[in-house]
Amino acid sequence: MERNHARLLRVVLVVVAAALLLGACAAGLNDVAEPSAEAGFWQGLWHGLISPVTIIVSLFNEDVGIYEVVNNGGWYDVGFMAGVSTIFGTLGRGGGAAVPARSRRR
Numbered sequence: 001m002e003r004n005h006a007r008l009l010r011v012v013l014v015v016v017a018a019a020l021l022l023g024a025c026a027a028g029l030n031d032v033a034e035p036s037a038e039a040g041f042w043q044g045l046w047h048g049l050i051s052p053v054t055i056i057v058s059l060f061n062e063d064v065g066i067y068e069v070v071n072n073g074g075w076y077d078v079g080f081m082a083g084v085s086t087i088f089g090t091l092g093r094g095g096g097a098a099v100p101a102r103s104r105r106r
Contacts, residue, residue: 039068044076048083 039047047054047068058064068076 037070039071039076041075041079043068044071044079044081045083046079048080048085049087051084052087 047066051066054064054066058066067080071077
């Protein structure tokens with residue numbers, strides 16, 4: 001019984017630590033950057049990669065945005081879409097490629 005309690009405590013601590021770690025990388029306004037600085041390809045790629053976390057955080061914090069509106073246009077869009085397709089393409093591969101079982105001959 002005490003083993004199950006210790007295991008549950010470890011799982012809760014790992015989940016809380018993961019939530020804090022993932023929440024820390026949510027996109028938002030960058031007060032340090034120059035107001036005229038535009039987001040480019042690499043920031044678009046990063047925002048696309050962290051978009052699943054950003055979507056969840058943006059539900060609870062209105063200061064967090066999913067998409068950087070101050071961007072340089074096409075290259076930010078390419079980076080954002082590459083990040084989104086990488087992350088959601090990877091997440092979707094979990095059970096899609098099942099190998100059919102061989103039929104038994106009698």
